[in-house]
Amino acid sequence: MRVATWNVNSIRQREGHVRRWLETHKPDLLFLQELKCETPAFPAGGFEALGYRCEMVGQKAYNGVAVLARLPFAVTHRALPGLGPEDAAPARYIEGVAEGITFIGLYLPNGNSGGEAGFATKLRWMEALHARAAALLADDVPLVIAGDFNVCPTDEDFAPGALPPTDALVRPESRARFRSLLWLGLTDAVRALHPTGPVYTFWDYQAGAWPRDMGLRIDHVLMSPTLAERLTEAVPDRRERGEEKASDHVPVVVGF
DNA sequence: ATGTCGGCCTTTGGCCGA
Numbered sequence: 001m002r003v004a005t006w007n008v009n010s011i012r013q014r015e016g017h018v019r020r021w022l023e024t025h026k027p028d029l030l031f032l033q034e035l036k037c038e039t040p041a042f043p044a045g046g047f048e049a050l051g052y053r054c055e056m057v058g059q060k061a062y063n064g065v066a067v068l069a070r071l072p073f074a075v076t077h078r079a080l081p082g083l084g085p086e087d088a089a090p091a092r093y094i095e096g097v098a099e100g101i102t103f104i105g106l107y108l109p110n111g112n113s114g115g116e117a118g119f120a121t122k123l124r125w126m127e128a129l130h131a132r133a134a135a136l137l138a139d140d141v142p143l144v145i146a147g148d149f150n151v152c153p154t155d156e157d158f159a160p161g162a163l164p165p166t167d168a169l170v171r172p173e174s175r176a177r178f179r180s181l182l183w184l185g186l187t188d189a190v191r192a193l194h195p196t197g198p199v200y201t202f203w204d205y206q207a208g209a210w211p212r213d214m215g216l217r218i219d220h221v222l223m224s225p226t227l228a229e230r231l232t233e234a235v236p237d238r239r240e241r242g243e244e245k246a247s248d249h250v251p252v253v254v255g256f
Numbered sequence: 257a258t259g260t261c262g263g264c265c266t267t268t269g270g271c272c273g274a
Contacts, residue, residue, distance in 0.1 A: 009261075009262070009274085010261090010262055010263075012262095012263095013261090013262070034262095034274085036262065036263065037263095060263085060264085061262085061263050061264060061272095061273090062263085062272095062273070062274095110273075110274060112273085112274075113272080113273055113274080150274095204258095204260080204261095204274085205259095205260035205261050205274090206258060206259055206260050206261085206274095207257080207258070207259050207260085208259070209260095245261095247261095248260090248261075248274080
């Protein structure tokens with residue numbers, strides 16, 4: 001099975017990129033983030049023509065997540081369980097089952113806007129995710145969590161100088177909660193196969209981040225033990241960042 | 257050098273979020 005996650009930074013701007021990428025890589029599932037459109041504006045037809053069914057959670061202007069699936073995918077949740085109404089309203093979460101595996105596609109709050117209140121929202125979100133993952137693992141469900149976590153887990157996960165130490169993506173509170181997810185028994189797929197060195201998934205549009213390779217690793221795929229031990233491939237598709245009108249994130253692909 | 261995007265409204269440029 002091959003599964004990918006990709007923050008596309010507007011699906012209407014990136015429909016052609018996604019179509020081309022699907023035709024080349026033919027993943028079984030592709031999780032998308034930052035759709036930036038409401039459900040009726042989602043260009044489903046272009047993906048259905050390639051054999052992919054679309055399930056999306058949209059909202060105007062910001063956020064938005066989807067899964068494109070060429071095998072049956074039964075959606076079970078369109079918001080992260082355990083969040084209060086205000087935290088759950090933004091379109092950041094989709095969960096469902098395919099081939100007996102539970103998949104979570106997520107777009108975690110960045111945490112840099114809205115001051116300390118905005119950062120606290122990010123931490124609450126991560127704590128609810130921890131509770132959700134713990135509940136699923138307690139039932140011995142094979143689990144994959146894929147998406148834009150907006151966390152650089154370690155200092156190896158961003159280019160020196162790419163972020164100040166005060167950034168919400170590297171603050172110790174964010175990293176501690178990411179580690180707590182791993183401590184549940186989940187495997188960070190890319191790091192399992194590429195244990196050291198930079199494996200970036202994002203390069204800012206600003207400041208020549210791409211030509212200078214000033215990247216971050218913030219898009220992750222976490223897998224439960226029985227899936228992780230079958231892992232054959234886990235890599236960001238760097239090439240995609242060099243395309244015309246690219247998203248600032250690239251797809252991360254896992255095979256198992 | 258916070259140097260670019262995308263979307264929205266305040267609408268043909270300024271704002272927010274990233």
